[in-house]
Amino acid sequence: MDHQFTGIPELTETPRVAVVVDVMRAFTVAAWAFSRGAERIVLASTEREALALKEGGGDWLALKDGAPAPGFDAVNSPALLRSADFGGRTLVQKTTAGTVGALAVAQAPLVLCASFAVAGPTARYLRSRAAGPVTFVVTGEDGRAEEDLACAEYIARRVDGDGADPAPYVHRARTSRAAGELAEGLRAGSHPDDVALCLEVDRFPFAMVAGQEGPLTVLRPVAVPAAEAD
Numbered sequence: 001m002d003h004q005f006t007g008i009p010e011l012t013e014t015p016r017v018a019v020v021v022d023v024m025r026a027f028t029v030a031a032w033a034f035s036r037g038a039e040r041i042v043l044a045s046t047e048r049e050a051l052a053l054k055e056g057g058g059d060w061l062a063l064k065d066g067a068p069a070p071g072f073d074a075v076n077s078p079a080l081l082r083s084a085d086f087g088g089r090t091l092v093q094k095t096t097a098g099t100v101g102a103l104a105v106a107q108a109p110l111v112l113c114a115s116f117a118v119a120g121p122t123a124r125y126l127r128s129r130a131a132g133p134v135t136f137v138v139t140g141e142d143g144r145a146e147e148d149l150a151c152a153e154y155i156a157r158r159v160d161g162d163g164a165d166p167a168p169y170v171h172r173a174r175t176s177r178a179a180g181e182l183a184e185g186l187r188a189g190s191h192p193d194d195v196a197l198c199l200e201v202d203r204f205p206f207a208m209v210a211g212q213e214g215p216l217t218v219l220r221p222v223a224v225p226a227a228e229a230d
């Protein structure tokens with residue numbers, strides 16, 4: 001199918017179907033947060049907005065990338081929140097690339113946020129909706145982040161029904177600049193296990209669908225049954 005792969009700066013018009021990919025780490029983190037019980041994730045455009053949303057939300061929690069900061073409850077690390085209890089909670093998430101990409105296409109009729117952790121369910125969700133050609137937003141490094149492009153291409157293959165071997169795509173992500181920086185501890189708010197968790201394929205059985213809820217852009221998990229062949 002004639003899918004498109006684009007960086008955030010190249011987004012000139014609202015796509016019909018968008019899959020926003022951030023492997024390291026925003027949408028691996030989001031998937032882990034849902035697996036730890038989060039009910040929904042509100043995407044914020046700035047740290048100030050994230051804190052204001054948390055303040056107005058009652059028992060909401062706020063998460064940002066980079067170093068821990070006052071007012072924020074968590075950082076953008078899958079390993080650091082893999083044993084958290086987010087049962088029934090609303091999280092507000094703000095990161096450098098992933099949440100920015102999702103907000104850039106928030107007005108599209110169908111928006112999914114994805115990483116390797118939810119690659120299969122994301123592809124199955126799109127196939128079940130006969131979604132047609134997809135615009136993949138490669139969020140990192142102005143569209144050149146190898147881990148995001150590899151994941152986007154892998155999901156595209158699965159949308160098209162090819163029984164793609166994930167190994168070469170995961171290898172590209174493992175040898176990406178982002179993986180190197182995370183492995184060397186150069187990124188604040190990280191854990192040595194982050195890269196490994198970001199490279200797990202189909203760890204979770206849900207896709208992550210973003211929608212407009214009043215003035216908010218909200219990410220929710222949607223269970224997608226496994227298919228016999230996908």
Ligand SMILES: O=C(O)[C@H](CS(=O)(=O)O)OP(=O)(O)O
Nearest residue numbers: 024025026065095096097098
């Ligand atoms: O937290 C991340 O991995 C990055 C920010 S940085 O590159 O570490 O500064 O944000 P993301 O939006 O998840 O790519």
Ligand SMILES: [Mg+2]
Nearest residue numbers: 024025097140
């Ligand atoms: Mg990233």
